[in-house]
Amino acid sequence: MRVGVIGAGVMGSNHARVLSGLPGVSLVGVVDPSPAHLTRTTELAGCQGFETLDQLFAAGVDAVTIAAPTHLHHEVALACIAKNIHVLVEKPIASTVEEGREIVAAAQKAGVTLMVGHVERFNPAVAAVKQAIAGEDILSIAITRVGPFPPRMSNVGVVIDLAVHDIDLIRWFTESDIVEVQPQLSSAVAEREDIALLQFRTANGVLAHINTNWLTPFKARSVTVATRGKYVMGDLLTRQVTECFGFKPDGSYSMRHLPVGHDEPLRAELIAFLKAVRHGETPAVTGDEGVASLEIATQCLETPSRPAATAPARKEPRRVAG
Structure with missing residues (x-):
């Protein structure tokens, strides 16, 4: 299969690197208007560089x-x-839900495969958590995704850059739509929001929470899921997943570490995409799912924070019973 990469930044260069090593794939080339980006990526992946889309199309992909x-x-x-x-x-x-829907509609009309790169679904630790909670009655989900301010960040804040990963995971874990959002956002040092505490309720009653920021001096990525039968903890960086189960009335319980794979998430994602193309299958992350997660992220940015209700001032001191 002849494949091209559009964009030779950090992510694009990683796409090119992985694609150049996949069996049954011919990496035709990479498109980017920046000569520096093109040179770095073409040397890394051993492929051609193109300045325009039309040049890539002419080469055939x-x-x-x-x-x-x-x-x-x-x-x-x-x-x-x-x-x-x-x-x-x-x-x-x-950039917007409307644009996302137009992409989905165009792909459906043309009959081509459209997949959205929510790569965290392919993290082996995430897959282990998903397997551990399969068939369980999920009660709550808490996700932390924090780190230092990114030097290459463009014109978006932490909700679109980071939290959209976890919005997708919440929908995927619960297999349910998010029906209520309660965001708390702050711009502490950046022009756009760099702190976000997001609360959600899904259609099937799961409560979920995302804590994300660009103020933490180190990266941390963790997921915890509470169900009626177990409590699952996953570290997405160290790829350690632990399950607590067998809760007893005296407060005791059992604990075990779950097996976690070693695949590179991006490699697994690209293999899944190419498999969907080859066999005409529904992709692992559909365009509709990508739009749904973007829609929730957009709601978080548009929903105004509601001030807490304050109790009326008391004119007399409280009386202590007894």
């Missing part, structure tokens, strides 16, 4: 991965779909 800046996703994806090229577009699917 069956599928592309889009790792360009988010504001270009809509234009680039539609151009590829118009050429009947299968598309994997990095998260978020687009």
Whole structure:
């Protein structure tokens, strides 16, 4: 299969590196207007570099991965779909929900595969958590995704850059839509929000919480899921997943570490995309799922915070009973 990469930044160069080593794949080339980015990525992946999309199209590709800046996703994806090229577009699917829906509609009309790059689903620790809670009555989910301010950040804040990963995971873990959002946002040092405490309720009654920021001096990525039968803790960086179960009335319980795979998440994601293309299967993360997660993230940015209700001032001191 002839595949191209659009965007030669950090993510795009990683796409090219992985694709260049996959069996049954011919990496045709990488597109980026920056000569420096092109040189670095083509040397890393051993492929051609193109300055424009038209040059890539002329070389001939069956599928592309889009790792360009988010504001270009809509234009680039539609151009590829118009050429009947299968598309994997990095998260978020687009800058706005409307643009995302247009991409989905165009792909459906053209009959091409469209997948959204929510790579965290392919983290082996996340997969282990998902397997551990399968068939369980989920009660609550808490996710922490924090770290230092990113030097390469563009024109989005932590909700679109980081929390959208975890919004997708909440929907995936619960297999339910998010029906209520309660965001608390702050711009402590950045122009856009760099702290976000987000609370959600899903249609099937699960309460979920995301803590994310760019103020922590080190990266931390963790997921905890409480069900009626167990409590599962996953560290997404060390890839350690622990399960507590067998709760007794005296407060005792059993604990065990769960087996976790060693696959590189991006490699697993790209293999899943190419498999969906080859066999005409529904991709692991559909365009509709990408739009749904973007819609919830957008709601978090648009929902005003409600001040806490204050009790009326007392004119007399409280009386102590007895």
